[in-house]
Amino acid sequence: MTSDLEVLLCDADGNLFPSEEPAYEASAEVTNRMLAELGVARRFEPRELRRQGVGRSFRSMAMELAESHGARLAPEDLERYVALEREEVTAHLARVLTPDRDVLEPLTTLARRFRLAAVSSSATSRLAVCFEATGLAPLFGPALRFSAEDSLPVPASKPDPAVYIHAGRALGASGREALAIEDAPAGVQSAVGAGFPAVGNLIFVAPAEREQRAAALREAGAAAVVASWWELVELLGVAPAAAA
Numbered sequence: 001m002t003s004d005l006e007v008l009l010c011d012a013d014g015n016l017f018p019s020e021e022p023a024y025e026a027s028a029e030v031t032n033r034m035l036a037e038l039g040v041a042r043r044f045e046p047r048e049l050r051r052q053g054v055g056r057s058f059r060s061m062a063m064e065l066a067e068s069h070g071a072r073l074a075p076e077d078l079e080r081y082v083a084l085e086r087e088e089v090t091a092h093l094a095r096v097l098t099p100d101r102d103v104l105e106p107l108t109t110l111a112r113r114f115r116l117a118a119v120s121s122s123a124t125s126r127l128a129v130c131f132e133a134t135g136l137a138p139l140f141g142p143a144l145r146f147s148a149e150d151s152l153p154v155p156a157s158k159p160d161p162a163v164y165i166h167a168g169r170a171l172g173a174s175g176r177e178a179l180a181i182e183d184a185p186a187g188v189q190s191a192v193g194a195g196f197p198a199v200g201n202l203i204f205v206a207p208a209e210r211e212q213r214a215a216a217l218r219e220a221g222a223a224a225v226v227a228s229w230w231e232l233v234e235l236l237g238v239a240p241a242a243a244a
Contacts, residue, residue: 055184161193
């Protein structure tokens with residue numbers, strides 16, 4: 001990493017907090033309800049839906065699923081399902097997420113040297129609940145949260161680089177002045193597509209999936225892969241003692 005680095009652009013779900021598994025529990029219920037109302041027989045278990053949608057927004061998944069099954073998803077119905085999924089997932093995450101010292105402490109250390117920002121495919125309302133539940137809100141204020149769902153003129157989803165381009169412009173950072181930290185290949189592709197180097201983070205990836213995920217992150221363009229936020233602290237040469 002270069003001495004020009006000023007900003008860490010952090011993906012949220014599966015990276016700052018272990019939200020993906022519980023989110024897909026709630027999301028699968030909405031997805032299956034949508035498919036049933038569209039007359040599609042296909043149903044998804046949470047784990048299967050997660051494998052297919054990791055790093056992407058529900059909006060893009062819903063559109064793709066409807067199209068792949070030959071169903072017509074009217075714009076007003078899409079917005080209704082997006083709102084319902086957001087409501088159900090947010091409520092569930094508020095119940096299950098808690099602070100994690102292995103995230104809070106290293107990020108507090110990193111914040112002493114770098115500016116921190118969150119760059120996510122999730123809606124800002126969902127991010128707000130997650131940051132409060134995990135104790136990360138003081139490190140990622142509202143102005144430092146960028147959502148591909150509602151921070152852009154037109155909603156997008158990673159791997160589209162739009163949300164990273166927007167975040168970079170808002171923060172006045174480009175190229176190697178910022179580093180993206182991502183847990184999903186789609187997120188790495190989004191960051192790299194916007195001109196930012198990226199590091200893969202496996203902190204909340206299941207042990208049995210780590211080798212495969214690490215390879216996928218590197219293939220997507222990650223310059224390095226770490227197993228934890230503390231490992232990123234070490235990679236960036238930030239002394240943990242600075243937190244004292």
